[in-house]
Amino acid sequence: MLNSKKSELAKINKKIPQLLQKYNLCNNCLARQFLSDRKKILSIKTNSECYLCNNIFSNTKQLIEKAITLAKNLEFRTFLVGTQVPREMLTREEAVWDYNGIENTESIKTELNRLNGRILEKKLKKKVDFANYDLLILLDFINNNVKVQITPIYIYGHYLKLSRELSQTKWPCDCNGKGCEKCNFKGKMYTSVEDLVGYPVIAESSGIGSKFHGAGREDVNARMLGNGRAFILEISEPKKRKLDLRKLEKTINSKHKKLIQVKNLAFCKKSHVELLKSVRLEKVYRAIARAGRNLTKEDLAEIMKLNIINQNTPTRVLHRRADKERMRSIKSITGRLLGKKKLELIIAAEAGTYIKELINGDNGRTKPSVAEILNTNVACVELDVIKIKDGFLDELMAG
Ligand SMILES: [Zn+2]
Ligand SMILES: [Zn+2]
Structure with missing residues (x-):
């Protein structure tokens, strides 16, 4: 590094030359060790081969493009970025911390998540949301790959069960779905409310499966009448999330008039599942x-x-x-x-x-x-x- 730059950096924080004597660091990795001077350090351009990160910060373009391609076909409002880096990189970061101190620092993963989150916010025109993200974008710098995890959607409603031959949740046969004499070669003992409510929603959202959470359950041969029973339907990996729930309600109800009816479908949160499971109802x-x-x-x-x-x-x-x-x-x-x-x-x-x-x-x-x-x-x-x-x-x- 040019001496003039070193002296410029020394003016910002006199500990910097000492650290750079020991380790060659890129601007990002240097600035992370002196967080309160971060902006000033980043304004001085250095082009060092970085001991800590192998210049990962100038090599994110390919993964960002992969992420954009993957996200393009999905419907989501919010996302979060996660990062995987080689274990050795974290070990080297710890060596730098041991030498220079850990106060006033942040980890390389935190910085990568934040910087790439900002880039993706602009490119995708969506917002990063730590608490409620529809999509988790995993930038894997180990295998140079990108994975996306789609957050399930949760739909709250009430169901009426009008049949005495319908189970609430899936009831597979002992044959594990292969079909045998016991199950009349259907692979399941009963059709379930879960199936009848879940399939249309899976189809509409292009999801891969569903989980049915009921506020308690009734026996197969008991009907569920009156105002119905509360439930939450969880859809795994929905590619579409903006569902017309009134329309879905009509689809479900007209298709299986004599078996079930659903009412007042509304989106809810994951945390509501536990709440629903814990209530005790007369x-x-x-x-x-x-x-x-x-x-x-x-x-x-x-x-x-x-x-x-x-x-x-x-x-x-x-x-x-x-x-x-x-x-x-x-x-x-x-x-x-x-x-x-x-x-x-x-x-x-x-x-x-x-x-x-x-x-x-x-x-x-x-x-x-x-x-x-x-x-x-x-x-x-x-x-x-x-x-x-x-x-x-x-x-x-x-x-
Ligand atoms: Zn670096
Ligand atoms: Zn069977």
Whole structure:
């Protein structure tokens, strides 16, 4: 480096000549070691072979062009740049820090991210957004390559399930989709709400897959009526993000009129998934039950006294849930006779109450139960969720 430049730099910070004596550094790598003098150092042009970065800062053009080509076919508003550099480069940076001190510095990756982020902002006419980026552009200086990661989109809504032969999420067969006798060569046990809602959105967004997050779930043979159940549909790698959700709603609803309906689709954030999963919602059910003996009005009066119950994990879910006893509150229960042995029950219950077992008693594992009160076998023959008290959710999801 020319002596005149060295002396100019010395005026900026007297530690600079000492550092340059030890390591040859380009302007960027030098300026990063004296961040408060950054602008002044960068204004003095030096052309040193850089010990630290091998002059990476003047060799970004190719990767930037690759990034632009990749991003061109994608729909996004915001992005973030990430950088991968050889491990040895970071080791050399640490050597410089050990010699010169680490206060008042930043890492080479931070600088590359920032500078290339600015270049790409101009070229792509999009904004860098650290917290909410639609696209992560990874500049890989190790393999001289660029990768892009597309942030999923999240769509919040409510669904009604009108069929008793529909699962909420995908239910693959043991044959892993190959098709066998058990699944009638369909590869799955049931069509799912996830499929019926997800496929049209995947197609519209050119995504590669979906995840379905429900605010709880109902059994395959239970319908979900009333205002529906809240869900978030997550679409992986959408190439298009500006979706006409009203139009999608119509597409989904007209295609599968007898199976499902979706309502009020709206974009939401990733953080809302956890929120949705954590809420505990009181629900109202309509059950049709059949008793082992003729029923009277007095029997109904006894059933309506049900209040607090103790429920052990139902036998039918013991294979996937721990065996625990829980106390559950039945907020209200009313009944009417539909036949000599047949009755309709409207039950409002705390989140997590197993309704089939509340009715049949699950061999004494739920106490008290409708079966215990009637002192006979009682089977739940039909079950619908007719209301979920989730009025506060819409507001939370909009925030
Ligand atoms: Zn350098
Ligand atoms: Zn199968």
